[in-house]
Amino acid sequence: MFSRIVKPTSALACQATRHFSTSKQNNTKVTVVGAAGGIGQPLSLLLKQSDLISELSLYDIVKHTPGVAADISHMNFPARVKGFTGPEQLRDSLKGSQVVIIPAGLPRKPGMTRDDLFTANASVVRDVALAVSEVAPTALVGIITNPVNSCVPIFCEVMRKAGKLDPNRIFGVSTLDLVRASAFIGEAKGLNPKEVNCPVIGGHSGISIVPLISQCQPAVQFSQDELAKMVARIQDAGTEVVKAKAGAGSATLSMGFAGARFALSLIKALSGQSNVIECAYVMSDIAGTKYFATPLILGKNGIEKNLGIGKLSNYEQELVNKAIPEIKDNVAKGEQFVK
Numbered sequence: 394m395f396s397r398i399v400k401p402t403s404a405l406a407c408q409a410t411r412h413f414s415t416s417k418q419n420n421t422k423v424t425v426v427g428a429a430g431g432i433g434q435p436l437s438l439l440l441k442q443s444d445l446i447s448e449l450s451l452y453d454i455v456k457h458t459p460g461v462a463a464d465i466s467h468m469n470f471p472a473r474v475k476g477f478t479g480p481e482q483l484r485d486s487l488k489g490s491q492v493v494i495i496p497a498g499l500p501r502k503p504g505m506t507r508d509d510l511f512t513a514n515a516s517v518v519r520d521v522a523l524a525v526s527e528v529a530p531t532a533l534v535g536i537i538t539n540p541v542n543s544c545v546p547i548f549c550e551v552m553r554k555a556g557k558l559d560p561n562r563i564f565g566v567s568t569l570d571l572v573r574a575s576a577f578i579g580e581a582k583g584l585n586p587k588e589v590n591c592p593v594i595g596g597h598s599g600i601s602i603v604p605l606i607s608q609c610q611p612a613v614q615f616s617q618d619e620l621a622k623m624v625a626r627i628q629d630a631g632t633e634v635v636k637a638k639a640g641a642g643s644a645t646l647s648m649g650f651a652g653a654r655f656a657l658s659l660i661k662a663l664s665g666q667s668n669v670i671e672c673a674y675v676m677s678d679i680a681g682t683k684y685f686a687t688p689l690i691l692g693k694n695g696i697e698k699n700l701g702i703g704k705l706s707n708y709e710q711e712l713v714n715k716a717i718p719e720i721k722d723n724v725a726k727g728e729q730f731v732k
């Protein structure tokens with residue numbers, strides 16, 4: 394199974410060495426909430442292949458979730474797979490989980506922004522957070538549901554109200570932005586995209602997505618015009634897929650891949666592996682907002698160290714300056730919803 398273990402060769406390297414998991418240790422229970430959806434199914438398929446997972450709990454509100462679980466359970470890997478459906482089974486699905494990944498909720502249609510999903514998805518995230526606070530309060534949680542910039546504050550505020558908030562354990566999954574940066578930069582420069590590592594900071598929507606191409610490994614050179622085009626492509630990549638799917642949803646397969654990479658990084662960190670680094674959107678005042686994505690060293694208790702923003706070019710500083718008001722608004726909207 395793919396995954397990445399990293400050596401922090403630079404403070405902002407988000408991942409480096411490709412690493413196939415061969416560890417025999419398999420004692421992690423993982424719950425996927427929204428497991429029957431466009432992201433949930435490929436994500437669960439990829440997670441089933443990890444030797445580090447002992448139990449894969451698949452929850453969704455749709456009735457055919459046990460069928461998805463039965464299907465995946467026939468793959469010949471050790472993780473036991475169980476399906477749960479309906480709100481009355483949510484807590485059973487989560488109980489005892491060390492890792493919870495949430496790709497539940499509506500995706501965009503052409504013409505919508507991620508923020509347009511707030512009304513539909515805020516209550517989904519709130520309800521899952523309440524259940525996590527009750528039955529899996531120490532789980533490491535990855536929130537894929539959009540708008541990520543608001544959904545992470547919603548989750549954190551519900552946990553805070555329940556007296557269970559540990560901000561080191563709650564992550565907005567922005568991994569797809571890094572995957573895209575690697576793919577697009579690799580393609581543009583004739584490099585193997587698997588070997589291209591470019592930190593992406595800020596948030597997960599349009600201008601709040603800030604790729605730090607000056608910190609890319611290996612180093613790459615672009616003219617200012619090319620650089621601006623590359624940044625715009627990474628920022629608009631979600632919309633590119635939404636348009637191309639023409640009403641049938643947003644990125645699901647690349648997100649299943651990116652979500653599995655992030656979940657496996659959490660699991661590796663939990664299992665004691667060191668120097669596991671991923672960028673994610675977390676509670677952090679590093680840029681003067683309450684939440685911000687940066688590279689993080691992951692450990693048994695979630696964030697072990699926030700590696701921060703590092704040295705920015707003037708252009709990247711301008712991008713950060715544009716991202717900040719957007720993130721502040723998105724955070725305030727999420728917090729207000731819980732109040």
Ligand SMILES: NC(=O)C1=CN([C@@H]2O[C@H](COP(=O)(O)OP(=O)(O)OC[C@H]3O[C@@H](n4cnc5c(N)ncnc54)[C@H](O)[C@@H]3O)[C@@H](O)[C@H]2O)C=CC1
Pocket residue numbers: 426427428429430431432433452453454455496497498499500501510514517520536537538539540541566567568569570597642643644645648
């Ligand atoms: N963070 C990121 O980079 C990305 C985030 N997304 C977001 O992920 C979310 C899911 O996208 P897709 O899988 O394409 O959508 P989808 O509609 O294919 O699947 C969503 C699943 O969530 C389930 N669901 C709805 N309410 C639920 C609840 N209360 N509890 C449990 N399950 C529930 C649905 O039944 C459905 O199976 C969307 O909000 C989308 O915008 C999508 C791509 C990238």
Ligand SMILES: O=C([O-])CC(=O)C(=O)O
Pocket residue numbers: 500501507539569630631632634635643644
């Ligand atoms: O664009 C969307 O709506 C889904 C998403 O977050 C992405 O693909 O980055």
